[in-house]
Amino acid sequence: MQLLDKTLFPYIRAKEITARVNELAQQISRDYAGKDPIFIILLNGAFLFASDLVKEISIPCQLSFIKVSSYSGTQSLGGLRELIGLSENIKDRHVILLDDIIDTGLTMDNVLTQIRNQHPASVSTVSLLLKPDMFTNAFKPDYIGFSIPNTFVVGYGLDYNGYGRNLKDIWQITG
Numbered sequence: 001m002q003l004l005d006k007t008l009f010p011y012i013r014a015k016e017i018t019a020r021v022n023e024l025a026q027q028i029s030r031d032y033a034g035k036d037p038i039f040i041i042l043l044n045g046a047f048l049f050a051s052d053l054v055k056e057i058s059i060p061c062q063l064s065f066i067k068v069s070s071y072s073g074t075q076s077l078g079g080l081r082e083l084i085g086l087s088e089n090i091k092d093r094h095v096i097l098l099d100d101i102i103d104t105g106l107t108m109d110n111v112l113t114q115i116r117n118q119h120p121a122s123v124s125t126v127s128l129l130l131k132p133d134m135f136t137n138a139f140k141p142d143y144i145g146f147s148i149p150n151t152f153v154v155g156y157g158l159d160y161n162g163y164g165r166n167l168k169d170i171w172q173i174t175g
Contacts, residue, residue, distance in 0.1 A: 001171065003154060003160055003163055003164050003171075003173075004160065004161060004163055006154075006160060006173045006174075007173070007174050008154065008155075008164075008171035008172065008173055008174070009171060009172050009174055010169055010171060010172075011148075011151075011153055011155075011169070011170045011171055011172040012146060012153075012156075012169065012170040013169050014156075014168040014169050017052075017128075017145070017156055017169075017170065018052070020145045020146065021049065021052045021053050021056065021128075021145065022056050024053060024126065024143055024145060025053050025054075025056030025057050025058075026056070026058075027143065028053075028057060028096065028126065028143060029056075029057050029058040029059050032059055032061075032094060032096070033059055034059075035059075035094045035121075036059075036060055036061065036062075036093075036094065037059075037061050037062075037093070037094040037095065037096050038061065038062040038063070038064060038088060038090060038093050038094070038095055038096070039054055039057075039061055039062070039063050039064070039096045039097075039098055040064050040065070040066060040086060040090075040095060040096070040097050040098065040115070041063065041064070041065045041066075041098045042065075042066060042067075042068055042097065042098065042099045042100070042107070042108075042111065043065050043066065043067040043068075044067065044157070044159070044165070045099070045100030045101065045157045045158050045159065045165070046098050046099050046100040046128070046157060047157055048156050048157035048165070049098065049100055049128045049145075049156065049157055050063075050098045053098065053126070062088070064086055064087070064088045066085060066086050066111070068107055068110075068111060086115075086118075089118075090115065090118050090120045091118060091119045091120065092119065092120065092121045093120050093121055094120065094121050094122045094124075095115055095120040095121075095122065095123045095124070096123075096124050096125075096126060097111060097112070097115065097123065097124070097125045097126065098126045098127075099125070099126070099127045099128075100127065100128050100129065100156075100157050100158055101127060101128065101129040101130070101131070101153075101158060102125075102127045102129070102130045102131070102135065102141055102144075103131040103134040103135070103150070104134050104135060104136050104137065105135050105136060105137030105139065105141075106136075106137065108125055108127070108137070108139065108141075109137045109138075109139060112125070112139055124142040124143065125139070125141045125142050125143070126141075126142065126143040126144075127141055127143070127144055127145065128145040128146065128156070128157075129144075129145060129146050129147075129148055129153070129158075129170075130144045130146070130147050130148070131147075131148055131149065131150050132147050133149060133150045134150050151172050151173075152172070152173040153170050153171065153172055153173065154167065154170070154171050154173060155167030155168070155169050155170045155171045156168065156169065156170050158170065160173060
């Protein structure tokens with residue numbers, strides 16, 4: 001498949017994603033039973049993952065969104081830009097941060113710092129994808145869908161220059 005100037009090859013099929021998202025939802029529902037968590041979704045990439053995940057969460061919860069960016073094309077910007085901030089009061093709340101992918105961990109580490117400054121009862125992280133070979137931060141992700149090597153992927157919310165988010169599968173960019 002072709003996307004702009006890149007060639008894509010299938011990497012993780014939609015049915016595998018669905019099965020893993022359902023497993024994560026069951027685990028989170030068990031772990032947070034009786035805790036009334038608030039899910040904070042990191043936009044734009046995590047929106048499809050978050051939508052599918054929270055539909056399978058079986059406990060009462062709230063949703064909120066923040067928009068952050070650390071990529072341009074296939075290159076990390078090396079910093080974090082907060083574009084839309086959190087409006088809910090999260091003091092003494094159980095916060096679950098949802099992201100599409102953690103590579104170096106810089107974005108999530110910065111978001112964790114901002115969230116912890118608001119004194120929640122607890123904070124955990126959920127990411128559909130983790131690139132352990134790229135990960136350089138001290139925090140430990142709590143829930144991971146799939147660990148992948150250092151390859152650029154697109155689809156299921158992940159994009160290349162704004163394109164490809166709508167693909168049902170996750171595709172690897174190879175050229």
